[in-house]
Amino acid sequence: MPSRSAPEPTERPLSQPSSQPLSVPSSVPLSVLHARVNQWYADEGRKHLPWREAGCSPWGVFLSEVMSQQTPLARVEPIWREWMARWPTPGDLAAAAPGEAVRAWGRLGYPRRALRLHEAATVMVERHDGHVPSTPEELLALPGVGAYTAAAVSCFAFGIPEVVVDTNVRRVLARTIEGKAFPNLTLNRAETRLAADSMPADLDDANTWNVAVMELGALVCVARGPRCEECPVADLCAWNLAGRPAYDGPPRRGQTWHGTDRQVRGELLHRLREAHAAVPLALLEDVADDRTQVMRCLDSLVADGLVEPLTRSRFRLPA
DNA sequence: TAGGCGTGGCT
DNA sequence: TAGCCAAGCCT
Numbered sequence: 001m002p003s004r005s006a007p008e009p010t011e012r013p014l015s016q017p018s019s020q021p022l023s024v025p026s027s028v029p030l031s032v033l034h035a036r037v038n039q040w041y042a043d044e045g046r047k048h049l050p051w052r053e054a055g056c057s058p059w060g061v062f063l064s065e066v067m068s069q070q071t072p073l074a075r076v077e078p079i080w081r082e083w084m085a086r087w088p089t090p091g092d093l094a095a096a097a098p099g100e101a102v103r104a105w106g107r108l109g110y111p112r113r114a115l116r117l118h119e120a121a122t123v124m125v126e127r128h129d130g131h132v133p134s135t136p137e138e139l140l141a142l143p144g145v146g147a148y149t150a151a152a153v154s155c156f157a158f159g160i161p162e163v164v165v166d167t168n169v170r171r172v173l174a175r176t177i178e179g180k181a182f183p184n185l186t187l188n189r190a191e192t193r194l195a196a197d198s199m200p201a202d203l204d205d206a207n208t209w210n211v212a213v214m215e216l217g218a219l220v221c222v223a224r225g226p227r228c229e230e231c232p233v234a235d236l237c238a239w240n241l242a243g244r245p246a247y248d249g250p251p252r253r254g255q256t257w258h259g260t261d262r263q264v265r266g267e268l269l270h271r272l273r274e275a276h277a278a279v280p281l282a283l284l285e286d287v288a289d290d291r292t293q294v295m296r297c298l299d300s301l302v303a304d305g306l307v308e309p310l311t312r313s314r315f316r317l318p319a
Numbered sequence: 320t321a322g323g324c325g326t327g328g329c330t
Numbered sequence: 331t332a333g334c335c336a337a338g339c340c341t
Contacts, residue, residue, distance in 0.1 A: 072336055107325080107327085109326040112324075217337095224335075257326090265325080
């Protein structure tokens with residue numbers, strides 16, 4: 001268990017101020033930025049989302065964060081409601097078969113997340129008395145939980161103002177403070193420190209800021225076609241003031257799809273989800289023309305624990 | 320650290 | 331239309 005007495009300075013800006021100079025230029029009026037963004041959230045934020053309601057459990061918040069990884073919230077909400085009705089606590093999910101989690105995941109994408117949620121629920125039962133842990137260190141130890149999710153759950157479920165850095169936060173800070181259209185390809189230390197130094201010092205303000213700046217990035221400061229005319233901080237945004245210069249960094253990584261293993265894996269899993277009994281290999285082989293690719297993908301699904309081979313020619317979701 | 324990993328809406 | 335993009339994580 002790592003000690004909390006010697007945290008990385010860049011990760012604990014509120015309790016462990018950095019000795020380095022502030023990474024935010026002194027020309028940026030942070031207090032105005034905080035006040036405007038937080039007020040905008042109070043006025044325009046999507047408060048109807050069920051995991052933002054006051055009575056939502058930490059488990060509900062945890063579920064929402066994992067489901068939202070690389071996934072639009074509109075597609076998350078119906079699945080989240082189904083899961084919360086069926087498995088209202090970590091213990092309920094842990095008691096179910098992992099294959100049922102994969103089936104209930106439906107077409108949310110990245111189905112290994114369903115498996116990891118099931119594993120995380122099991123760890124919560126075994127090590128945390130059936131509860132969602134509250135500290136970033138404990139959360140980070142759970143499968144499927146990285147720096148973003150650990151910070152988000154600590155903040156949104158427990159009111160601990162960790163530095164929450166997701167794609168929305170990165171884009172808003174790149175524009176408002178750095179004057180760039182997009183952040184770097186990968187999150188680095190300097191950018192994490194910028195996010196930390198950008199946070200309000202007040203605890204309540206910091207907690208609101210975390211969700212508010214994310215929401216601003218999701219609704220207004222969007223990747224393509226930003227709605228600067230609706231932005232509460234357009235008049236002090238470095239990128240807007242510079243005339244919104246185009247992105248000039250290294251080429252952004254594209255995601256290929258057609259003909260990839262990802263597509264074949266997705267189709268295989270789709271067929272296995274639809275069937276409620278073991279499926280013969282013969283009914284899976286035609287998901288792609290290349291049989292070698294199909295077998296490779298089936299093998300990888302088995303290796304991932306997403307598919308269980310009953311025999312060499314019959315497959316199902318893991319029991 | 321770069322690349323693999325689903326799915327579907329939007330421009 | 332064909333990419334681009336989305337509350338990232340893991341190896």
